[in-house]
Amino acid sequence: MNRLSYIGARLVKTVLITIAVVLLSFFLVRLAPGDTATVMAGQGGFADEAFMKSLRAEYGLDQPVLVQLWKYISAVAGGDLGNSFVRRQPVLDVILERLPNTLLLNAFALLVAVAGGVLMGMAAARRPGSTTDASMTVLSMIFYAMPQFWLGMMAMLVFSVWLGWLPPFGLETMGADYTGLARLGDIAVHMILPGVTLALYFMASYARLTRTAMIEVADQDFVKTARAKGIGEGQVARRHILRNALVPLITFAGLQSAILVGGSVLVENVFSWPGVGTLAYEAVTTRDNPLLLGIFIVTAVLVSLFNLVTDIAYSIADPRVEQGR
């Protein structure tokens, strides 16, 4: 199997996942008590039977389920995720407005997690069973036991409330009206606490994965060959072992992105980061079901696209996978 057909197969899979997400959403809507008409009528305060009937006709709720499903799928395919009950704006527009902030935060967190995790994993792998190694295992156990939102609040308590080093919330300083580089710097400073909170949880997993992979790779013949050639220990670790140990991290980054998004919802809320996560919370508190569902669809599609990208990147880094299937 060559690369093109591998990518083709992965593309088909991504499309199928997207269709499944839309199908799931269609049935999720039916979980909520009452239909769109009762919700809208409830917001209006009063509605008689005739008005309800006209509402149901207007939204096609009096048609067979399969017809409704078909209409729903074609609407979503055309980028129409419905209208926000509260904002009276198309759901997609509301989400797209907030999306860049979330992408920025998540990209930063991913970067911190990978960089920090790889460094920690390398340190632990140097001498398995050492104090460094053991203390990292203990630390990661503690991190896994903390609610992520609480970790964020504790970071805020220490670094903003008690020490006063970092701004506790928001994307930038309100009313400062910085421009250009000063604004970028301001945003970067605001991103540190939420970004590192989001990253810490994943750093532990990356550290563990790097450690295992490095110990595994260090045992292989080509490493012994490199050592036998008289290459220094540091260069063996960096050039030969690390380069090969990093390959599994690519797939892992893809798989973890779904959890990253979930964590982002909580961390954004703790730090009032104006992204999709705080939007999801607003949707919950205002009972804006179309908006909440739209956020699910958009994040699910983005995560599956990101998985497509990491799978393709993996196939380039390790061409053996293309033969696998």
Added chain:
Amino acid sequence: MKDFLRVFFSRPIPLVGLVIFAVIVALALLAPLLFGRGPFIIVGMPLLPPGAPGLLAGSDVLGRDMAVGLAYGARISLLVGITSTLCAVGIGVLLGAVAGYYGGWLDDLLMRVTEFFQIIPSFVLLMVLVAFLQPSLSSTVIGIALVTWPQVARVVRGEFLSLRGREFVQAARTLGMRDARIIFTQVLPNALPPIIVVGSMMVGSAILTESALSFLGLGDPNLLSWGSMIGGSRSAMWVAWWTTVLPGLAIMITVLALNFIGDGLNDALNPRRRR
């Protein structure tokens, strides 16, 4: 069994976990006896620090006793953690067993579904589920079970795949046993150890998930849980650290104890990890 206990208690960590967990369970069970008035009663001024007269853990934004809240919160966390895991294990065992035992298209279909749940952001899906079903104790449990069963199904499927060709299964078939009986009385008992290990780890993560939901206001509005205690105290964090620190510590200690137990179970039940 003797062997299991010997390995489980050979290291201090599982024992520590078990002791802490027993204390928390006792506290949760005894809460109504110790604090009969319930966690919503106002007992004094708001935001009194821990150690104020009669208030071991201080009071919260509304002047309610934090110690009572912490004890009652343990009930919710343990209840949700254990019941949602049991539901998830139930669904996961059933579907995983069918997929692994029969293989073929059923197996293919189930594996695609499992993969789907791995790729989509399950916490966002959980938020949608709970919000649409209306936040309550049962919607929390159902929601968590619905997004976590695939983990169990994968493990069970793997076990069944490797066990279904063994002689004792063939023997059972030759005896004329029906498939359902073979699955539940012959194969399942042999697949139990990894299911127990996965289940024990899931209780802790279910507790974390519940706390996240109630922190966002998606918990049962009529019950006080550790997550809702933290969520409700956010504005007070700046002046009264204990209102957010203590419930978070409670969650952390409980989950840590459960993970310690899970670690011990893994050592004792997983032959590959035995030294």
